[in-house]
Amino acid sequence: MAYDADVIVIGAGLAGLAAAAELADAGRKVILLDQEPEQNLGGQAHWSFGGLFFVDSPEQRRMRVKDSHALALQDWMGTAAFDREEDHWPRKWAEAYVDFAAGEKRAWLHDMGVRFFPVVGWAERGGYDAQGHGNSVPRFHITWGTGPGLVAPFERRVRQAAANGLVDLRFRHRVTGLGRSAGSVDTVTGEILVPSEAERGTPSSREVAGEFELRAQAVIITSGGIGGNHDLVRRNWPKRLGKAPEKMLSGVPAHVDGLMLGVAEDAGARLINRDRMWHYTEGIDNWNPIWPKHAIRILPGPSSLWLDARGRRLPAPLWPGYDTLGTLEHIMRSGHEYTWFVLNQRIIGKEFALSGSEQNPDLTGKSVRDVLQRGRQPVPGPVKAFMDKGADFVVENNLSALVRGMNALTEEPLIDEADLRRLVEARDRETANPFTKDLQITAIHGARAYLGDKLIRTVAPHPILDPKAGPLIAVRLNIMTRKTLGGLETDLSSRVLTETGDPLPGVYAAGETAGFGGGGVHGYRSLEGTFLGGCLFSGRTAGRAAAKAL
């Protein structure tokens, strides 16, 4: 039977686009399938903030950050904490990925026209020792144009290849089976879904209009993770975190359904580290949702007080932006699934960034004027919209009213005003000197020693109750799903492996579906900004390896 293409790529997100572009560059014919309509091209990456992990970049050097490959590898390994037999390939991918991030990654993207915001962000700071979790230095580089700015060159390459007859884009094709003949997986079957006008990111119909069967010499799976499928998240919830939360919001669109992982397993692929996931603990209900249970993640600076549902301070170093997984573990033990930030307008104005392209119209629209304007306002427009309309926000001029508002938002009134007042006043007394016994305030002083934080991300320590810095704000924080850290086990050529450790003939995987490389390049935790780059690196590797193998 004749082949319909050299390679079939399943999933037109960033990883699929990167793989297809490389295949086309090598002169291979590709069919790129996606279950969603064309307006969804780019998948999650379109919605992303475009944060990228680089090591020792010109942006870091301009901000007086001294970074190195050795320091980044130390941070990655301390953060990943690989400890399983199945971490063999993930660990090798981690080493290769740090090489890429410290090597050709930035120049490769720069040559394609991608540019970066000059101030580098400092995500996941850790707060333990030098060998523990976290970024020792700022490494989160925001793409100028955010997610869409990163997708653009890859979309351009794929559309050009389509115009040249090398790539055949087929939307509304939902893969449900992989078949073999002569030992190699070469058949892709599935359903053709009815046409859909659903806007990008919104759920599209699953009504079936027909079936398809296509054949190629190789198949690359780039179908994304499981974060939009809460049943799968619950089923794979890590035992060490106890029971999955009753209430979870979604940080990803519904197409991140994880169903293709089961299809790959049925065909013989090995799925590893399925209990490793990267959920955020600073999720707020989107007042203007695009997808079901749409949550926005706050990317917080370090100054907000982080309190559990009873108003008790989270222990050091569980401060905003330090240790996502450690905070989640703490919350799951606390008996309540939500927590609180307590802060004031001065802090929110400088320290709240919201993740997502649509929450950053200035950066997404590449408007220098609007970016400068952001710094001139007391609170940036998208954050102000949440203060005014967000279901999780309480804004009041005094602490009594704030506590009343907090208690009115929850089923039980768990915040005691007198206790909270004592806590905040004690914390505020610690801001009078440039030194203090309060470790969070010490951390704020430390953050401001970094030029980028001092300029745009971290306010000087001051009393939260200072009326000049008001009004007071409380934000209820929810657990929200986002990234899948485990996935299909792959070797360094992105070949999918079976239970025996041998390659599953003809099958490659990349992006979130492959745990961003190897079946879990991040181990237990991420240094942030590592997912988009992981899609690009593993997608490029899969495309090049498949092209070479044909």
Ligand SMILES: Cc1cc2nc3c(=O)[nH]c(=O)nc-3n(C[C@H](O)[C@H](O)[C@H](O)COP(=O)(O)OP(=O)(O)OC[C@H]3O[C@@H](n4cnc5c(N)ncnc54)[C@H](O)[C@@H]3O)c2cc1C
């Ligand atoms: C709001 C937001 C902000 C983010 N910010 C950042 C950031 O700043 N930095 C960072 O590194 N990462 C960020 N991420 C994460 C990053 O965007 C994703 O991990 C990455 O884009 C995943 O790309 P992918 O190609 O692997 O999968 P996806 O983008 O999920 O694409 C997979 C595609 O496969 C299709 N598909 C699935 N199953 C099938 C099937 N059976 N048949 C046919 N098609 C199928 C889907 O429809 C989809 O189009 C963010 C994510 C979001 C949502």
